[in-house]
Amino acid sequence: MIIGIVAIARNYAIGKDGKLPWHYPADLKFFKQTTTGNAVVMGINTWASIGRPLPNRLNIVLSRTAELEPQPGVLLLRSKEAVLELAKYLKGDIFLIGGAKTYENFADSIDKWIVTEVPETVEDADVFMPRDFADGFEITDTTELEGGLIVKYFQKP
Template identity: 40%
Template sequence: MIVMIAAVAENNALGKNNELVWHLPNDFKRFKELTTGHHIVMGRKTFESFPKPLPNRTHIVITRQENYHPDGCIVVHSLEDAINTCPKNDTTYIIGGGEIYSQGLAFSNKIEITKVHGLFEADTFFPEINPLDWELIHSEFHPKDEKHLYDYTYQTYIKK
């Protein structure tokens, strides 16, 4: 199964200057719980936004750069190559960025979204989820609190 996972604002903002524009500790915990032990597919800029590779996950980095070889990562040059590198009987997560998500819609079976209830200035955006192609099967609202400055909702979509 191919799953796209992202935290997305109401205006589909993902981030600005290769950084998230919000801090939601529970979203980080959920991301870790879902992706640990699996292959994670990302573009080079997303990979470079991490201080170090994420533990207990196989990193597949997509780049156009021929001589790009970060330690402990599998490097490929297309999303299709990334998906073909992953085990077919396991869940693979596409974790960004914007261009990779746009390409990923065609390959994915499921989308796990943390919808951040706010509008944010951004330079990277998640693609529109077309309700003709995707069905919302789960939604779980969480109000803002002392650790979370914004209301957010976990949403799970499956391809129709």
């Protein structure tokens, strides 16, 4: 299963200056609990933003040209197709953890979305989700996190 997981502002902002435009410990905890034990796929910009391998997850980093120092738990792949091929051999789920370019490239292959709604409008953000990113999906569950965050689970009908 390929699952997109994203935290998104009221105006669809997800990033600013190469980072998250907010700090919500409850969402970071939720992200950790949800993704641990699985593979996470991220674009090279998101990799640079996180700055280290996420522990207890296979970290798959995507770039067509960049090189990375070999390190445990990190795999550099060159294409979406390479990720989909690898997915056949993985036991757990694949979580797409961003950013916008990576979500966009995988849009046709995403089975589920887990979306944290952040109760803010980030006017000066520089990375946004497209407003129609969850078109064709339906909400299957909703939960609340501390800090006024709402998590919505989306699945294809």
